[in-house]
Amino acid sequence: MRRAAAAVVVFLATFVALGFLAVPVLAIFTRVSPGRLVAQLGNPVVTDALAVSAKTTLAAQALVLAFGTPAAWMLASRRFRGRSLLVTLVELPLVLPPAVAGLGLLAAFGRTGLLHTSFPFTQTAVVLAVAFVASPLYVRAAIAAFEGVDENVVAASRTLGAGPVRTFFRVVLPLAAGGLGAGGALAFARGLGEFGATIMFAGSLRGVTQTLPLAVYAEFDVNFDVALAVSALLVLISAALLVTLKWLPSASTSRFRFATSS
Amino acid sequence: MAALGLDFTLPLRDFELTLALDVARTVALVGPSGAGKTSALRVVAGLAHLARGRVTLGDETWLDTERRVDLRPEERRVGLVFQEYALFPHLTVRANVAYGGRDRVDELLERFHISHLADQRPARLSGGERQRVALARALARDPAVLLLDEPLSALDAHTKLQVRGELSELLRDLGLPTLLVTHDYEDAAALADEVGVVVDGALRQLAPPAELVARPRDTFVASFTGANLLHGVARRAGDDLTEVRLREGEQLFSTDAGDGEVGVVVYPWEVSVARAHTVDSALNVLRGEVGSVVAIGNRVRVRIGPITAEVTAASAERLELARGGIAYATFKATGTRLVPL
Numbered sequence: 111m112r113r114a115a116a117a118v119v120v121f122l123a124t125f126v127a128l129g130f131l132a133v134p135v136l137a138i139f140t141r142v143s144p145g146r147l148v149a150q151l152g153n154p155v156v157t158d159a160l161a162v163s164a165k166t167t168l169a170a171q172a173l174v175l176a177f178g179t180p181a182a183w184m185l186a187s188r189r190f191r192g193r194s195l196l197v198t199l200v201e202l203p204l205v206l207p208p209a210v211a212g213l214g215l216l217a218a219f220g221r222t223g224l225l226h227t228s229f230p231f232t233q234t235a236v237v238l239a240v241a242f243v244a245s246p247l248y249v250r251a252a253i254a255a256f257e258g259v260d261e262n263v264v265a266a267s268r269t270l271g272a273g274p275v276r277t278f279f280r281v282v283l284p285l286a287a288g289g290l291g292a293g294g295a296l297a298f299a300r301g302l303g304e305f306g307a308t309i310m311f312a313g314s315l316r317g318v319t320q321t322l323p324l325a326v327y328a329e330f331d332v333n334f335d336v337a338l339a340v341s342a343l344l345v346l347i348s349a350a351l352l353v354t355l356k357w358l359p360s361a362s363t364s365r366f367r368f369a370t371s372s
Numbered sequence: 373m374a375a376l377g378l379d380f381t382l383p384l385r386d387f388e389l390t391l392a393l394d395v396a397r398t399v400a401l402v403g404p405s406g407a408g409k410t411s412a413l414r415v416v417a418g419l420a421h422l423a424r425g426r427v428t429l430g431d432e433t434w435l436d437t438e439r440r441v442d443l444r445p446e447e448r449r450v451g452l453v454f455q456e457y458a459l460f461p462h463l464t465v466r467a468n469v470a471y472g473g474r475d476r477v478d479e480l481l482e483r484f485h486i487s488h489l490a491d492q493r494p495a496r497l498s499g500g501e502r503q504r505v506a507l508a509r510a511l512a513r514d515p516a517v518l519l520l521d522e523p524l525s526a527l528d529a530h531t532k533l534q535v536r537g538e539l540s541e542l543l544r545d546l547g548l549p550t551l552l553v554t555h556d557y558e559d560a561a562a563l564a565d566e567v568g569v570v571v572d573g574a575l576r577q578l579a580p581p582a583e584l585v586a587r588p589r590d591t592f593v594a595s596f597t598g599a600n601l602l603h604g605v606a607r608r609a610g611d612d613l614t615e616v617r618l619r620e621g622e623q624l625f626s627t628d629a630g631d632g633e634v635g636v637v638v639y640p641w642e643v644s645v646a647r648a649h650t651v652d653s654a655l656n657v658l659r660g661e662v663g664s665v666v667a668i669g670n671r672v673r674v675r676i677g678p679i680t681a682e683v684t685a686a687s688a689e690r691l692e693l694a695r696g697g698i699a700y701a702t703f704k705a706t707g708t709r710l711v712p713l
Contacts, residue, residue, distance in 0.1 A: 262458035265419050268445035269452040270472040270513050280471075284462045 138341050150339035158317040159325035159340065166233060166321060167301045170240035174248050174297055179290070182252030183278070197253065204246040208306020211243055215311040235312035236319050244301035251293025255286035292355055299351045303344065374432070376517050376549040380425025382415060384408045387573040395517075398543050398550040399578070400564035402557050402596065407570045409553035410455070413519045416551065417452045418445035429516055429549075448517075451510030451548075455522040457502045459494035465505050466490040472512030480508040500531045507542070518543075520552035524559050536562050557597050569593045590711055591635040599709075600638040600679045606630035606710060613655075613705060620678060625655045630710035642707035643681035645674055646700045647691055654702040662697045676701040 139147070150156065185197055203211055215238060219227045229235045259282050267277040283290075305323040312319040314328055322340050329337040376395040381388050389408035393399065401409050414420035416427055418434065421442065427435040434443045451472075460468050465486055470477045481487040484504040494502060503523065510518065523539060524532050540563050543550055554560050560567045561581035568578040569592070577589040588594035595601045602618055609615040609625065616624045616636055624636060649657065660677020665688065667673075672688035674681050676699045683691075693699065 260458065262454050262456065263460060265414075265417075265445070266452070266454060266458040266460070266509075267471070268419065269417050269448070269450055270509065271446045272471070273444070273446050281460060 135345055138338055138345060141338060142335055146335060147339045147342050150333075150336050151343065153333075153336050153339070155316065155320075155325055155329060155333075155336055156340055156343075159320050159322045160343075162233070162236070162317065162319065163302060163321040166236040166240055167298065169237045170244060170301050171294070171298055173237065173241045174245045174301075175294065178245050178249045179252060182249045183256050183282070185249075186253045186256035200249050201246050203243055204250075208243065208304075209310055212239065212307035212310025215239055215242060215307060219311075230311060231313045231315065231319060233312075233318055236308055236321060239307040239311045240301040240304045243304050243307055244297040247300055248290075248293040248297035251296065252286070252290050255289025255293065256282065258289065259285045295351050295355045299348055302347065373547060373549065374430025374516065376416070376551065377426070377428040378412075378416065378551075380415060380422055380427065380435075382408055382411055382420075382422060382425070384411065384573065389570070389573040391570075391575055393568065393575065393578060395549045395551050397547070397565045398552065398563060399566045399568060400560035401551070401553045401568045401570050401575075402555065402560040403570035405555050408573065409555075409570060410521050413452065413521050413551065413553060416448075416517070416519055417450045418443055418448050449513070449515050450517045450519055451513055451515030452519040453503070453506045453510050453521065453523060456526055457494075457506040459502060459505055459509070461494055464491050464493060465497070468494065468505055469508045469512050472509050473514055474512075476512060476514075480512055484508045498531075499527045500535050503527070503535060507539075511546075515548065518546065518548045518550040520550065522554055523552060523563075524554065524556070539563060561597075569596055585639065586709075588637060588709065588711055591637075591713060594635065594637040594709070594711055598640065600636075600640065600643075602636040602638070602678055603713070604634060604636055606632060606634045614710060616710070618678075622658055624658075624708060625705040626708040626710050627706050628708070628710040630712070633713045635711045635713050637709040637711055638679065638703055638707065640673065640680045640682035643679060643701050643703045645676065645681050645683050645687070645691060645693070646702065647697075649700055650702075652702070653704065655705045656703050656708060658701045659698065660701065662693055662695055662699050664695065665693050674699070 181200075185193065185200070206214075215235070216223060216230060218224045219229045219235070219238065221228060221230070229238060263285070264277060264281060267281045268274075272280065303323055304321070305327070308319070308321060309324060309327075314320045314324040316328075320328060322344055326337045326340045326344070329340065373396070378395070379392040381390045389412065391412055401412065403409060411420055415422060415425065415435070422435070422437060424437050425435060426433070426437070429449070433439070433441050434448050435441060460471065463471065466477060466481065469480055478487075481490055484507060486501060486504050486508065489497060489501060489505075494505065497505065503526070524536055527535055536559060543563060552560075552563060557567070565580060566578055567581050567584055569576045569584070571592050577584060577593050579587075584593060585597050585599075588597060588599065591601055602624075604616040604618040604624070606614050606616045608631070612627065614626045614628060614630045616626060616630070616634060618624060618636070626636065644654065649659070658677055658679055660679070663675035663677075665672060665674050667685060670685055671682050672685050672693075674683060674688065674693055679701050681701050691699070
């Protein structure tokens with residue numbers, strides 16, 4: 111009797127939890143007809159935002175990969191004093207409130223900031239904001255992926271006559287690729303959805319700094335259907351990224367763990 | 373063929389390992405795990421670094437801390453076969469072998485009978501096959517020195533004996549200076565020309581296997597080579613014999629000289645077993661209860677009182693040896709070694 115009651119409680123809790131997570135996402139698609147959603151995608155606000163988002167997210171992604179990969183390799187392959195402090199520092203933007211991140215970027219790169227740049231409210235600012243919030247996801251996954259590469263396999267490459275650079279490209283990188291890909295996809299998804307830091311540091315200028323998430327917020331009062339259409343687009347892109355991530359063959363063998371779909 | 377010269381001190385967790393030896397043919401370092409054997413191989417390969425030491429190959433210097441010479445692993449021409457083989461999991465067997473050098477890939481695949489596996493990934497191979505790929509890969513580099521880390525420990529007992537035979541033949545054919553480490557004395561004796569016993573950071577004895585058995589320098593070397601070890605007090609007797617009174621009270625004789633506290637070393641295969649006290653040329657007779665009877669292949673190890681004897685399975689059956697019975701272990705004074713404690 112008590113076991114049956116417990117089973118009912120677990121079932122109900124699961125039902126509520128899953129429903130709570132799924133309903134808002136589904137609601138975006140049910141409020142207006144799919145035909146109208148698609149039609150709204152031709153709206154210049156949407157196409158402008160799409161262009162800004164594509165450009166800035168890809169640029170940020172390139173920066174994250176170019177600087178994050180060597181940094182992750184360094185943090186994964188060396189043991190030195192203060193290493194765990196550095197790793198914590200890398201992870202900090204992950205838990206930082208986005209508004210705080212935006213303020214920090216302003217304080218650092220603002221006209222009167224620490225480095226006196228003219229970045230704020232330009233597309234460069236969007237790229238920096240996105241890179242700032244998204245890179246920890248990639249670097250963390252990359253450190254784990256590099257740490258998962260068998261030290262002896264790396265040593266074997268060296269004794270077989272390959273120098274450190276050749277060893278990195280022919281052994282380390284291919285073996286860490288699954289984890290790097292997973293981390294990259296996560297960082298990309300996070301960067302695409304970036305809102306708080308961007309609006310503080312780059313503003314929301316249509317065609318310049320207004321990304322898709324910012325367009326959702328801007329159109330919210332003006333044209334709710336456009337906001338819905340952009341949201342639907344973001345849901346689809348995010349879902350596509352997540353699905354790719356789960357089906358990525360080597361992602362499941364790397365140390366970067368996601369719940370498997372099977 | 374240039375010989376490998378080692379002379380270094382390697383700091384380990386609890387002690388330092390000091391090694392000074394020349395490797396011209398095959399030398400096996402044996403000792404309990406944690407004795408720093410693998411670290412020694414890593415030093416030779418340039419994968420571990422030291423405060424003080426020298427590694428040379430003929431007149432090439434690979435490491436000389438005093439002259440600040442420390443060649444990188446890729447500059448040292450070593451073929452290192454790792455304990456778990458460390459094959460590249462993302463590459464095929466052919467690509468693994470070609471990683472070391474492209475010139476002789478087909479010849480090596482052929483030689484190690486792995487041509488039919490050329491397009492397989494390492495994950496699909498058995499332990500014995502992996503080892504052959506690892507050896508082929510190490511040789512593709514055309515090494516001047518071969519280093520083998522526990523070459524047989526990752527194999528099951530059945531595969532091991534076969535692989536040991538093949539490996540022994542290979543090492544003889546190659547004629548390269550080879551340093552191998554193992555915790556198994558039997559493997560070392562089967563593969564190496566000289567065996568070095570490493571304990572607590574020191575090379576206790578370096579000698580051909582037969583000599584380690586015949587003249588173990590101390591009790592550890594003796595017990596490591598599989599000998600019985602009894603403790604007693606030696607006293608000069610007549611007829612060039614030494615008389616030893618064991619702690620347990622019995623008296624033994626040895627043709628070795630000895631005085632005071634000694635270890636008495638007797639190899640199991642030099643002990644005969646009887647059910648009744650017989651009189652023959654063997655001077656030493658120990659009476660005891662049969663403690664255990666364990667079959668090892670075609671041999672049987674019988675524990676009689678403080679001593680282990682090795683007899684054929686047929687003899688064990690004929691004598692109807694069983695736990696709890698009384699038996700006599702006899703061995704000659706000439707087969708009884710004395711080592712200082």
